[in-house]
Amino acid sequence: MKVVVGMSGGVDSAVAALLLKQQGYEVTGLFMKNWEDDDDSEYCSTREDLVDVASVCDVIGIDLEVVNFSKEYKDRVFADFLREYEAGRTPNPDVLCNSEIKFKAFLDHAMQLGAEKIATGHYAGVREWRSDGRTEFQLLKAEDGTKDQSYFLYRLNQAQLAKTIFPLANVYKRDVRGIAEKAGLHVHDKKDSTGICFIGERPFREFLMRYLPTKPGEIRALDDNRLLGEHEGLMYHTIGQRKGLHIGGIKGNDTAGEHDAWYVAAKDMKANVLYAVQGHEHPALQRERLIAGDLNWIAGRAPRTNWVYTAKPRYRTPDQPCEIDALSETQAEIAFAAPQWAVTPGQSVVLYESRVCLGGGIIMNAALDALASV
Structure with a gap:
């Protein structure tokens, strides 16, 4: 052969x-x-x-x-x-x-x-x-x-x-x-x-700037909308990002320690505002559900709903128990047994049944709903 x-x-x-x-x-x-x-x-x-x-x-x-x-x-x-x-x-x-x-x-x-x-x-x-x-x-x-x-x-x-x-x-x-x-x-x-x-x-960031020019905007605290600083462009930041915000010395609110790090929690593309939260375990960085689109099922058919699988919402994450709560030809709603940290739109969520990779899709909205609290 x-x-x-x-x-x-x-x-x-x-x-x-x-x-x-x-x-x-x-x-x-x-x-x-x-x-x-x-x-x-x-x-x-x-x-x-x-x-x-x-x-x-x-x-x-x-x-x-x-x-x-x-x-x-x-x-x-x-x-x-x-x-x-x-x-x-x-x-x-x-x-x-x-x-x-x-x-x-x-x-x-x-x-x-x-x-x-x-x-x-x-x-x-x-x-x-x-x-x-x-x-x-x-x-x-x-x-x-x-x-x-x-x-x-x-x-x-x-x-x-x-x-x-x-x-x-x-x-x-x-x-x-x-x-x-x-x-x-x-x-x-x-x-x-x-x-x-x-x-x-x-x-x-320097590489991306060659193709996507800077578009400066505000960095604000998600909890109270305080102005924290300025970003060079929303496209240069990702959910859960800690480094590169240059706001480490700003004091937090009563629920976070004074020296806790700041993390990217959400982006408002229309207003060009980057929202940050203080503390790795902030609730805005935790998600129990996500919606995925652009689905691909390797077997050519969708898996069943209301069945326990495991999934990776990003490559380095250990397999997480989950269920598919809702499923259509274009979207799947996935519920995890435990909250997942920094679930990021644009990344892939991949489903498994034991050692078999079933397929998955592109995460659509999990982090964006944090903006509802602003």
């Missing part, structure tokens, strides 16, 4: 390709260039990554293809990324990048190369499952729960999963580097990439 592996220059995709080669697949590596605006800067490492991929492919003994998806990335991912920030939401570009680039543009290109399957270095699993007389492909959590990336893959569909292999599904990260070192792959100790998908780790 011919498999095309998406290779980034990191250790995970290198070991994914190595394992497939060892398992007898006909493997081709594919390196995607997806960003060109400032590729010669200190924040983009495309050239260095390509050199690393070429070296890995040479050691493994597989062919390498290079493709430029910069236009697709800018049109399908980055444009949406900017629109969401401009609207006051906080998007997760890795989610859209996976569904639009890694498992659409890349998948289509791999099929043109004659591949039967594609593979990536994601920590996730896929299995063929037969139930009620129908066969479906399920997206599973990785065996290594500390590295599981199924959250970022919840927008995949049956056609995409049917063509996908995740070689690291049952491999622990601690073992991946050892496998790479034993095979003589020099990327075995390469630092994991972070930051915006394909754009890299960089000073985020």
Whole structure:
């Protein structure tokens, strides 16, 4: 079977390709260039990554293809990324990048190369499952729960999963580097990439200012509407943010300690006002419910309501027990067993039933209702 592996220059995709080669697949590596605006800067490492991929492919003994998806990335991912920030939401570009680039543009290109399957270095699993007389492909959590990336893959569909292999599904990260070192792959100790998908780790506000100009406005206390300071633009702030407000020395009200930190609690886009509260446990930062839109259910059908699932309202949050209280084709209302901190419009909420990722949607309004108290 011919498999095309998406290779980034990191250790995970290198070991994914190595394992497939060892398992007898006909493997081709594919390196995607997806960003060109400032590729010669200190924040983009495309050239260095390509050199690393070429070296890995040479050691493994597989062919390498290079493709430029910069236009697709800018049109399908980055444009949406900017629109969401401009609207006051906080998007997760890795989610859209996976569904639009890694498992659409890349998948289509791999099929043109004659591949039967594609593979990536994601920590996730896929299995063929037969139930009620129908066969479906399920997206599973990785065996290594500390590295599981199924959250970022919840927008995949049956056609995409049917063509996908995740070689690291049952491999622990601690073992991946050892496998790479034993095979003589020099990327075995390469630092994991972070930051915006394909754009890299960089000073985020300065980067965003290049595309979304400043729009100064007031920062006010949510509890009593006191003027606290000034912001440069609502799009540069997210719910639960603590750093960068420059209001740390302002005394709080009677319910908060004098030295408690201030956190972003809500945005009034119409009035261009940023509302902050004092104290990590302030009630305005806690939400028991949220409404999600732009839904995607991996099985092609919605899960049942009034059934206990778990969900992640953001990637780093541990799985939280919840129920789907109301569901339509376009929206889902999700109730959590315990209040969730800093639930943020624009982020994804992803639902699970045990190890199976069911899908999810984009959080619409959970933090915005804090404005009702102003």
